[in-house]
Amino acid sequence: MTDDTAWRRSPGPGPLLLGVRHHGPGSARAVRAALDAARPRAVLIEGPPEADALVPLAADPEMRPPVALLAHAVDEPGRSAFWPLADFSPEWVAVRWALEREVPARFIDLPATHTLAWGREEGEAVAIPGTEPDEPGAGRQKPDAADEPDARGRKPDAADESPTDRQLRVDPLAALAEAAGYDDPERWWEDVVEHRGGAGERDVFAPFAAVEEAMGALRETYGAGGRDRDPVREAHMRLRLRAAQREFGERVAVVCGAWHVPALRAKTTVAADRELLKGLPKVKTDMTWVPWTNRRLARASGYGAGVDSPGWYGHLFRAPDRPVERWLTKVAGLLREEDRIVSSAHVIEAVRLAETLAVMRGRPLPGLGETTDAVRAVLCEGSDVPLALVHDRLVVGDVLGEVPEAAPAVPLQRDLVREQRRLRLKPEALERELELDLRKDTDAGRSRLLHRLRLLGIGWGEPAESRGSTGTFRETWRLRWEPELSVRVAEAGVWGTTVEGAATARAEAGAEHASALADVTGLAEHCLLAGLPDALPVVMRALADRAALDTDVGHLAQALPALVRSLRYGDVRGTDTRALAEVAAGLAERVFVGLPPACAALDADAAEEMRGHVDAVHTAVGLLGETAPETQTAAASADGTGVLSPSGHRDLRRRWRAVLRTLSGRETVPGVLRGRAVRILLDEGELGPEEAARLMGLVLSPGTPPVDAAAWIEGFVGGSGGGGMLLVHDERLLGLVDSWLTGVPAEAFTDVLPLLRRTFSVYEPGVRRTIGELVRRGPGERLQGAVQTGGMPGFGAETDTGRADAVLPVLRLLLGLDGRDVLDADNDLVGAGR
Incomplete structure (x- = not known):
């Protein structure tokens, strides 16, 4: 023809x-x-x-x-x-x-x-x-x-x-x-x-x-x-x-x-x-x-195409014959990979069921509905859990297309592709976790690339909590490439032609236009994580300028933790953080001076917010003292070198503890802040148990309004900082709380109940159960148990050396001390325990 x-x-x-x-x-x-x-x-x-x-x-x-x-x-x-x-x-x-x-x-x-x-x-x-x-x-x-889809693909x-x-x-x-x-x-x-x-x-x-x-x-x-x-x-x-x-x-x-x-x-x-x-x-x-x-094809809104089953459609298009049999064989292979028992007989029975359902429903051939029902009934034994896996992996699919290098692209896109290949970090449609060890060059490069992309608004990876380690050398990312990230790359192209250059320009512009001090400190943290040494001086100048002009203690307290975290990041990434340490020490000094006046005469909401600032500053001061002395500088030091010496570290902590003592004894400070200050001093060993009990007794005396007393308790034992275990092991404190609570007048009880419920609701179920058991016994039985043991309530009369010796072999194994002299190792362990 x-x-x-x-x-x-x-x-x-x-x-x-x-x-x-x-x-x-x-x-x-x-x-x-x-x-x-x-x-x-x-x-x-x-x-x-x-x-x-x-x-x-x-x-x-x-x-x-x-x-x-x-x-x-x-x-x-x-x-x-x-x-x-x-x-x-x-x-x-x-x-x-x-x-x-x-x-x-x-x-x-x-x-x-x-x-x-x-x-x-x-x-x-x-x-x-x-x-x-x-x-x-x-x-x-x-x-x-x-x-x-219309001319815009929607x-x-x-x-x-x-x-x-x-x-x-x-x-x-x-x-x-x-x-x-x-x-x-x-x-x-x-x-x-x-x-x-x-x-x-x-x-x-x-x-x-x-x-x-x-x-x-x-x-x-x-x-x-x-x-x-x-x-x-x-x-x-x-x-x-x-x-x-x-x-x-x-x-x-x-x-x-x-x-x-x-x-x-x-x-x-x-x-x-x-x-x-x-x-x-x-x-x-x-x-x-x-x-x-395929997942984007399956979306009905946004940039999707509204195709719920692109994997199924692709199979229908590519199957030369017997599409149902081939599909169910593919499903069986997937389920076998997931260690489910699926035999050839299962596949044959599923094909028969799908064909029978099609006849009963008056259809010429089985469709996706019939095959899905057959998979659920036969291959998944009626369970929707493996069926969801089939839908995700096969019906939708995790296919990511590819385009040739000859396709037009902005220079930033081409540099990103080069970096992905150099670091062996291939974009994938299926979400996956990536564990990075920053002590390795390749993993450190991957971390810098992902942080730079986040700074540019290209959310290819999102940080996740590391399961295996809490060290600063470990990072965990969740990676998933979405098609619209190509738009983000095109948008970011206005900042530069390379990923590093664009991220540097973006950080510098962000520092110049940031309105809050915390935004600038967060930007400094991003610069260190992303390895942008050229942007850091600009960010630091903006940080110093805003820190000098900002008089809000809350803003300063919000900014300090990010700076201190950045100092620790520099240890792993080899970044010079001397200028950052200088600003951090200066911020800490300003917080120490301004915090007591800022904590006076606050309402309940403002006091709770300030409590969070106090906790953040306490953590930051502790981390600032742990960083290596050679990486920290202060505005001035005793020897004139600007290096914050070990004595300088101790001095920062000493001044912070003095601030906490001021907060704990000032009556104009809300109870939640006073209680929190006492608790921190107790945990730091700066306040003895007797003194802590005395302060609690004063607060819980009849002359203190019940609402103020409840707020003090919330600050002292509330939150997730181990306050419940403190009450379990120190029954004097528990007795004080118990006696105060039973003496609260009926008309005031409804006012303090929400605070107390918030305080105790965060405890673990086992801790709450133990506290309830101790309260049920009553003070007499608790005191009798303490007299019988000859020591503190809740503790034995003397150390049980037999139980302590049973732990030593396991500790030697964990610390790698098996090859050393047993006596020396045990002495080291006992010394460390002290």
């Missing part, structure tokens, strides 16, 4: 219009069959015309779908649009068919230069994934034939219409399914299109003719169907179609959403179409290919 004969057999006069459902494997197979039969001289595809120059890259061996066309405004990279394509997308099939046969392939939708500017003029929020309102039917099995006009407009938008699939007697549009589409088989060359055009007729009837009834932008888009498509016909003749094929076919077939004038396009706003845009993921 000649080409002209094949073309004459295509449906209708004029161009070959192939109306498809986006991301539908049935539509993709039908498009390939129709193109093979018609052999057009040019293929026109719904998509932005700016991508015409990128079409040849689809033939590159390194191009692996899912991928997406990304367009962004040059002056505003965050304003962007995606057109995602999978290997089962009809548009991708058409592009590949044209490239394999050296036939021109062109995009004919409204240019992105208009679409991006159009959204900006209407105040549309773009490039913020997941913010677009959900549409009726969003998140279903497949997007319907007309509900394809559901059409999802963010541009009011809720009433969206309710009026017609769902073509639902209308056609209802006319066919189906109550489920998805099941109708699968039965009519996805499961249609046995079609030979004689009727490859028949499905498109039927869809065109159906869509024509719907558009006669509903017009534009509530999509106000469609007439403008379709006018541009018609103009591009006429231009292609002048160049290639009538043998032109068009692959577009089925909803648009009647509009492209309509007889309109060139003048009318150009009138619709007159005055459209413009913005300069860049376009490239970017990797996409």
